[in-house]
Amino acid sequence: MKKSVLIIYTGGTIGMIRDPKTGVLCPFDFDQISDNVPEIGKFDFKIDSYALPQLIDSSNVKPQMWVELCNIIMKNYKKYDGFVILHGTDTMAYSASALSFMLRNLAKPIIFTGSQLPVGTIRTDGKENLIAALEIAAAYDGEQAIVPEVSILFGSKLFRGNRTTKFDAENFDAFESFNYPALAEIGIHINYNRKAINYSTSTDIHSDLESFTNLSTDIATLKIFPGITDEVVQTICNIKGMKGIILESYGSGNAPTDKKFIEIIKNAIDRGIIVYNVTQCLKGRVDMGRYETSRELLNIGVCSGYDITFEAAVSKMMYLIGRYENADEIKKQLKIGLKGELTKNDVGF
Numbered sequence: 001m002k003k004s005v006l007i008i009y010t011g012g013t014i015g016m017i018r019d020p021k022t023g024v025l026c027p028f029d030f031d032q033i034s035d036n037v038p039e040i041g042k043f044d045f046k047i048d049s050y051a052l053p054q055l056i057d058s059s060n061v062k063p064q065m066w067v068e069l070c071n072i073i074m075k076n077y078k079k080y081d082g083f084v085i086l087h088g089t090d091t092m093a094y095s096a097s098a099l100s101f102m103l104r105n106l107a108k109p110i111i112f113t114g115s116q117l118p119v120g121t122i123r124t125d126g127k128e129n130l131i132a133a134l135e136i137a138a139a140y141d142g143e144q145a146i147v148p149e150v151s152i153l154f155g156s157k158l159f160r161g162n163r164t165t166k167f168d169a170e171n172f173d174a175f176e177s178f179n180y181p182a183l184a185e186i187g188i189h190i191n192y193n194r195k196a197i198n199y200s201t202s203t204d205i206h207s208d209l210e211s212f213t214n215l216s217t218d219i220a221t222l223k224i225f226p227g228i229t230d231e232v233v234q235t236i237c238n239i240k241g242m243k244g245i246i247l248e249s250y251g252s253g254n255a256p257t258d259k260k261f262i263e264i265i266k267n268a269i270d271r272g273i274i275v276y277n278v279t280q281c282l283k284g285r286v287d288m289g290r291y292e293t294s295r296e297l298l299n300i301g302v303c304s305g306y307d308i309t310f311e312a313a314v315s316k317m318m319y320l321i322g323r324y325e326n327a328d329e330i331k332k333q334l335k336i337g338l339k340g341e342l343t344k345n346d347v348g349f
């Protein structure tokens with residue numbers, strides 16, 4: 001049987017054209033992508049495409065779009081062997097992380113890709129990215145998908161989606177997965193790193209895909225910096241209806257030890273707000289208790305995000321707070337790897 005892949009087009013630079021009046025880049029229809037990448041027609045598998053009714057620059061992504069993507073994948077899951085999602089680069093890591101948490105029993109590839117230059121431009125990186133993503137989306141060993149995960153393909157690498165960060169606004173290799181190896185390297189051959197790919201959910205490719213789409217946006221982020229005032233910290237902690245705060249700490253999870261700061265955070269935790277400690281560093285992990293400047297955070301009940309990316313922390317919080325009422329359950333799940341997003345304490349997929 002011929003394999004089949006569904007391309008879902010959401011917008012982003014890959015399909016943008018320059019507005020002749022304003023000179024700014026705006027999303028355009030899928031036809032100009034397929035016209036500029038005629039190679040799509042040369043694959044020996046079937047490729048269909050679906051464009052979202054509202055194409056966007058991904059800076060406008062909202063959780064509703066993640067729900068829309070889940071619904072499209074759920075509806076088409078049996079019909080296709082893989083999915084390629086064309087998405088703007090700015091928030092691609094957030095969307096890929098979100099889908100990894102929202103979908104259960106995933107046994108087929110879902111590959112996000114996009115580009116730094118539109119496909120209509122001569123030096124575009126969009127062509128290569130799209131072609132490699134399609135090839136991987138249709139890559140199977142018999143009934144087993146080679147990459148049955150939500151991933152991001154960009155430049156010469158394929159990464160686990162919830163481990164990835166956009167770290168470069170200009171280079172073609174714009175993404176990196178600082179705390180987890182690439183799932184594949186794209187050169188003359190596509191070299192899969194099978195040890196890094198998760199196969200635990202794909203033993204039965206016929207098991208039903210499930211999605212969870214009730215995400216909570218009652219979260220905030222508190223990025224500390226030298227000189228941050230108590231008023232700022234207090235204001236964030238006092239936002240009405242707030243359920244979770246991502247504390248962006250220094251180094252291995254450190255924050256000021258001054259009494260007032262700790263008191264405000266403790267007070268928030270005592271009022272039921274969940275505080276998740278994520279490091280401002282791109283590489284390495286939170287290790288609360290290693291320094292005096294993190295011991296108090298541990299004592300007052302801040303949860304460790306270990307080596308999770310900020311992007312994955314945001315969508316994991318939205319998912320868990322949307323899914324569970326019980327704060328202890330949410331805290332328990334924040335501290336373990338649900339979809340390979342943490343290095344330590346992984347419990348699988």
Ligand code: ASP
Nearest residue numbers: 012013057058088089090
């Ligand atoms: N602003 C664009 C977007 O995220 C950037 C890109 O696609 O590279 O949609």
